[in-house]
Amino acid sequence: MEEAAVTDTASPKLDARIPDGPIQDRWDNHKFDVNLVNPANKRKYEIIVVGTGLAGASAAATFGELGYNVKAFTYHDSARRAHSIAAQGGINAAKNYPNDGDSIYRLFYDTVKGGDFRARESNVYRLAQVSNAIIDQTTAQGVPFAREYGGLLDNRSFGGAQVSRTFYARGQTGQQLLLGAYHALSRQVAAGTVELHTRSEMLDVVVKDGRAVGIVVRDLVTGEVASHSAHAVVLATGGYSNVFFLSTNAMACNATAVWRAHRKGALFANPCFTQIHPTCIPASDEFQSKLTLMSESLRNDGRIWVPLDPDDRRPANDIPEDERDYYLERQYPAFGNLVPRDVASRAAMRIIDQGGGVGPLRNGVYLDFASAIERLGKNTIEERYGNLFEMYERITDEDPYEVPMRIYPAPHYTMGGLWVDYNLMTTVPGLYAVGEANFSDHGANRLGASALMQGLADGYFVLPATIGDYLSDWLNTEPVSTEDDVFVDAVAAVNERTEQFLAIGGTRSVDHFHRELGKIMIENCGLARSREGLEKAISEIKALRAEFWSDLRVLGTAENLNQSLERAGRVADFLELAELMCLDALDREESCGGHFRVEHQTEDGEARRDDENFSHVSAWEWIDVDTPQELHREPLTFEYVPPSQRSYK
Amino acid sequence: MDLTLKVWRQAGPDAEGGFKTYEANGVSPEASFLEMLDQVNEKLNEAGEEPIAFDHDCREGICGMCGVMINGHPHGPQDGTATCQLHMRKFSDGDSIVIEPWRSTAMPVVRDLIVDRSPFDRIVEAGGFITINTGAAPDANMTRIPKEAADSAMDAASCIGCAACVAACPNSAANLFTAAKMQHLNLLPQGQPERYTRAVAMVETMEAYFGSCTNHGECEAACPKNISIDFIAMMNRDYVKAQFKNFARAGQA
Numbered sequence: 001m002e003e004a005a006v007t008d009t010a011s012p013k014l015d016a017r018i019p020d021g022p023i024q025d026r027w028d029n030h031k032f033d034v035n036l037v038n039p040a041n042k043r044k045y046e047i048i049v050v051g052t053g054l055a056g057a058s059a060a061a062t063f064g065e066l067g068y069n070v071k072a073f074t075y076h077d078s079a080r081r082a083h084s085i086a087a088q089g090g091i092n093a094a095k096n097y098p099n100d101g102d103s104i105y106r107l108f109y110d111t112v113k114g115g116d117f118r119a120r121e122s123n124v125y126r127l128a129q130v131s132n133a134i135i136d137q138t139t140a141q142g143v144p145f146a147r148e149y150g151g152l153l154d155n156r157s158f159g160g161a162q163v164s165r166t167f168y169a170r171g172q173t174g175q176q177l178l179l180g181a182y183h184a185l186s187r188q189v190a191a192g193t194v195e196l197h198t199r200s201e202m203l204d205v206v207v208k209d210g211r212a213v214g215i216v217v218r219d220l221v222t223g224e225v226a227s228h229s230a231h232a233v234v235l236a237t238g239g240y241s242n243v244f245f246l247s248t249n250a251m252a253c254n255a256t257a258v259w260r261a262h263r264k265g266a267l268f269a270n271p272c273f274t275q276i277h278p279t280c281i282p283a284s285d286e287f288q289s290k291l292t293l294m295s296e297s298l299r300n301d302g303r304i305w306v307p308l309d310p311d312d313r314r315p316a317n318d319i320p321e322d323e324r325d326y327y328l329e330r331q332y333p334a335f336g337n338l339v340p341r342d343v344a345s346r347a348a349m350r351i352i353d354q355g356g357g358v359g360p361l362r363n364g365v366y367l368d369f370a371s372a373i374e375r376l377g378k379n380t381i382e383e384r385y386g387n388l389f390e391m392y393e394r395i396t397d398e399d400p401y402e403v404p405m406r407i408y409p410a411p412h413y414t415m416g417g418l419w420v421d422y423n424l425m426t427t428v429p430g431l432y433a434v435g436e437a438n439f440s441d442h443g444a445n446r447l448g449a450s451a452l453m454q455g456l457a458d459g460y461f462v463l464p465a466t467i468g469d470y471l472s473d474w475l476n477t478e479p480v481s482t483e484d485d486v487f488v489d490a491v492a493a494v495n496e497r498t499e500q501f502l503a504i505g506g507t508r509s510v511d512h513f514h515r516e517l518g519k520i521m522i523e524n525c526g527l528a529r530s531r532e533g534l535e536k537a538i539s540e541i542k543a544l545r546a547e548f549w550s551d552l553r554v555l556g557t558a559e560n561l562n563q564s565l566e567r568a569g570r571v572a573d574f575l576e577l578a579e580l581m582c583l584d585a586l587d588r589e590e591s592c593g594g595h596f597r598v599e600h601q602t603e604d605g606e607a608r609r610d611d612e613n614f615s616h617v618s619a620w621e622w623i624d625v626d627t628p629q630e631l632h633r634e635p636l637t638f639e640y641v642p643p644s645q646r647s648y649k
Numbered sequence: 650m651d652l653t654l655k656v657w658r659q660a661g662p663d664a665e666g667g668f669k670t671y672e673a674n675g676v677s678p679e680a681s682f683l684e685m686l687d688q689v690n691e692k693l694n695e696a697g698e699e700p701i702a703f704d705h706d707c708r709e710g711i712c713g714m715c716g717v718m719i720n721g722h723p724h725g726p727q728d729g730t731a732t733c734q735l736h737m738r739k740f741s742d743g744d745s746i747v748i749e750p751w752r753s754t755a756m757p758v759v760r761d762l763i764v765d766r767s768p769f770d771r772i773v774e775a776g777g778f779i780t781i782n783t784g785a786a787p788d789a790n791m792t793r794i795p796k797e798a799a800d801s802a803m804d805a806a807s808c809i810g811c812a813a814c815v816a817a818c819p820n821s822a823a824n825l826f827t828a829a830k831m832q833h834l835n836l837l838p839q840g841q842p843e844r845y846t847r848a849v850a851m852v853e854t855m856e857a858y859f860g861s862c863t864n865h866g867e868c869e870a871a872c873p874k875n876i877s878i879d880f881i882a883m884m885n886r887d888y889v890k891a892q893f894k895n896f897a898r899a900g901q902a
């Protein structure tokens with residue numbers, strides 16, 4: 001790969017359209033400055049929304065309420081089931097109900113700092129600004145957030161935050177927020193403003209004269225491939241942690257929508273910024289299909305340790321106090337067990353890598369509640385974490401009230417995604433990305449309870465206010481006809497690819513390739529990354545990709561429901577995305593947030609950021625599958641939160 | 650452990666279905682039920698037979714996508730557990746396991762173990778929401794809600810929409826689902842303005858698709874979230890009240 005010269009001027013492809021003025025006023029000024037579509041004209045527009053998770057359902061419902069004609073698509077059988085439903089811990093907002101010193105500014109500050117100074121200040125400020133309206137909106141929808149005895153909303157501190165700003169609905173916050181958005185969407189479906197297509201997978205974006213004009217969709221039940229056109233296309237298709245095969249994401253989560261958009265010209269930003277969550281249940285055997293998250297809130301009361309002697313094989317409860325290493329408390333006395341996710345995950349991984357892990361496969365560390373139970377009583381612990389303890393017991397057959405939990409770091413969230421400007425538009429005019437699918441607000445590391453906030457901010461409040469700026473240019477124009485050559489060709493290309501999968505006739509299943517890819521990625525592009533490892537990974541991925549296209553076996557036909565065929569397309573795209581992640585990780589010669597390059601660490605093993613050379617967003621442009629992608633840079637400037645080294649000692 | 654599976658195979662909605670027998674050998678007791686099926690599918694693919702189609706996604710009991718009849722029990726033998734959370738240690742070496750899709754005319758088989766649950770969405774579209782446009786909400790702490798009401802609403806709202814209740818019911822009734830969806834909103838102050846119109850719209854849509862409830866209570870026993878049939882009583886009360894004309898004059902029906 002050629003070394004590209006570092007400049008601090010943005011690539012002309014990356015006009016972020018950040019408004020001027022004091023940061024507090026930028027969003028208001030921007031809303032005033034952008035073009036609007038007047039209420040009577042909204043019905044003249046068609047908008048496609050792909051994805052009905054938090055970001056997509058909230059956007060589609062809001063567009064419908066505003067009077068736009070919306071078509072929404074999801075590969076799920078109902079809009080009530082997206083990956084968003086699994087979020088446990090909660091959603092942040094700057095309400096400051098507990099009167100503990102929180103403010104919009106503090107939420108903004110914490111998020112910029114938590115992201116290790118790799119996010120845009122203006123976007124993050126806006127996120128903090130609209131956070132309060134999300135709580136108002138979702139409460140009005142009937143989301144049953146936890147309450148105090150006086151009937152007011154309860155808050156908790158989450159992920160080591162120094163204020164209590166997290167709203168929650170038992171351990172099921174994502175579920176309840178998604179149901180709220182699904183209800184709002186259902187209301188619009190009934191009103192006829194939203195046409196909902198379930199079990200429908202988008203397989204390509206259609207671009208004409210440089211702008212997005214529609215999509216190609218496969219009906220997963222009948223196999224029919226059809227195209228849909230619109231004035232604008234919104235992708236709300238979630239993150240790509242499943243590139244690692246084993247992750248906390250739902251089984252079907254995939255990158256096809258964003259990857260197809262990328263291949264059609266949308267630049268992909270910071271693909272190597274991925275988050276590995278420290279508290280997941282370790283894999284128990286080689287057939288494990290996914291990893292289950294144990295909420296971060298457990299670290300509020302659990303103590304993490306391993307035996308001092310790595311060869312100590314006694315049951316946990318037989319190991320005396322003075323033969324245990326509470327390594328987080330030892331290494332980070334100030335934050336202890338509440339250090340941020342990336343720090344906790346790396347510490348655990350170091351121990352496991354050195355053979356100090358516990359459990360039958362020696363792939364975990366203990367998370368122990370014995371002293372909390374002694375201090376607070378079993379009842380309090382049960383009230384706080386009952387459902388999590390039950391979930392843990394179901395999976396492992398061990399009772400965490402009696403023996404410590406075993407936990408292990410697992411891929412969880414992807415900060416990278418399609419590059420978007422302040423309006424959430426990608427580099428392809430008319431194509432937008434919201435929620436986890438874009439790269440916008442979390443920099444190199446996401447704070448707990450901030451993804452739900454961002455997805456709903458994008459969908460309910462930001463995009464509905466910004467999309468008019470683009471749409472107003474197309475007033476009184478019809479969407480491009482689906483009879484147009486661009487659509488006909490796109491459908492033909494999708495059909496051809498489908499036929500290709502079926503025609504290979506090899507010996508290996510899709511899952512085999514996915515698992516192999518996962519191994520390469522977790523080993524070389526996971527918690528710790530090195531030049532040597534990444535270069536090796538790139539050549540292994542290329543080899544695996546070649547094997548995939550020559551030895552894949554997908555049985556059945558394309559004319560009905562065929563789950564192997566669905567997965568083949570997704571894994572084929574992961575096999576390309578994985579290479580870009582490694583390329584980006586190679587190029588970023590620094591350690592920041594979730595990206596840890598072993599070459600760039602301090603003497604005591606902490607991440608060493610390089611603001612002089614890497615205070616930028618890396619956005620990659622697709623050329624073709626055999627040519628390395630071209631790098632574009634958007635410099636980041638920090639006017640309000642001066643970059644500092646994070647320290648949790 | 651070694652198991653014998655009898656699995657319902659059906660190529661499509663209009664195709665004829667039937668049981669096929671498969672041997673699942675060397676299954677780890679640590680595996681989940683769906684991971685066991687994954688392994689069976691790997692072997693089928695190797696042998697040149699199309700894998701068994703089944704719905705699933707989160708595999709942690711929250712999305713409601715999974716769900717099959719296991720030896721005649723929706724989601725299998727363990728109480729309060731979705732199929733994806735069931736582990737093979739609940740079975741014994743040498744067991745025979747019969748695996749079928751949910752059976753109900755309102756929810757036809759799509760393929761193998763997958764059924765079409767879309768009538769559930771129609772019930773929600775009929776009235777399972779609170780009418781509030783984005784941006785119109787007052788401050789979230791404006792209305793105090795008794796903790797008990799919020800907790801009961803949350804109990805109802807934890808329904809995952811898997812349809813085990815319908816599968817368990819001898820009449821294929823969807824009363825537990827509908828009641829849970831309705832009472833989540835009807836128990837909250839925010840849900841009061843539309844309480845009775847909601848009750849009528851949801852009940853009538855439910856009746857257009859599903860059978861009638863005769864209080865067997867099988868639904869509650871099958872529910873992976875242990876949702877109580879008390880909610881059905883609350884739904885019936887709201888529906889009956891909605892029939893009185895004075896409610897209509899108060900803007901409540």
Ligand SMILES: Cc1cc2nc3c(=O)[nH]c(=O)nc-3n(C[C@H](O)[C@H](O)[C@H](O)COP(=O)(O)OP(=O)(O)OC[C@H]3O[C@@H](n4cnc5c(N)ncnc54)[C@H](O)[C@@H]3O)c2cc1C
Nearest residue numbers: 051052053054055084089090202238435436449450451452
């Ligand atoms: C276990 C777990 C716990 C979490 N807990 C928290 C938490 O406590 N707080 C927090 O803030 N965040 C949490 N997160 C992160 C958060 O849940 C996600 O980042 C967020 O929900 C993503 O929402 P989304 O709308 O962007 O995408 P998703 O919810 O993933 O939705 C994607 C949608 O796109 C559709 N889709 C995708 N591709 C296609 C295609 N090609 N064609 C058609 N449809 C498509 C899917 O059907 C789906 O409807 C958690 C994540 C996990 C894994």
Ligand code: FES
Nearest residue numbers: 706708713715733
């Ligand atoms: S797969 Fe989600 S509930 Fe079982």
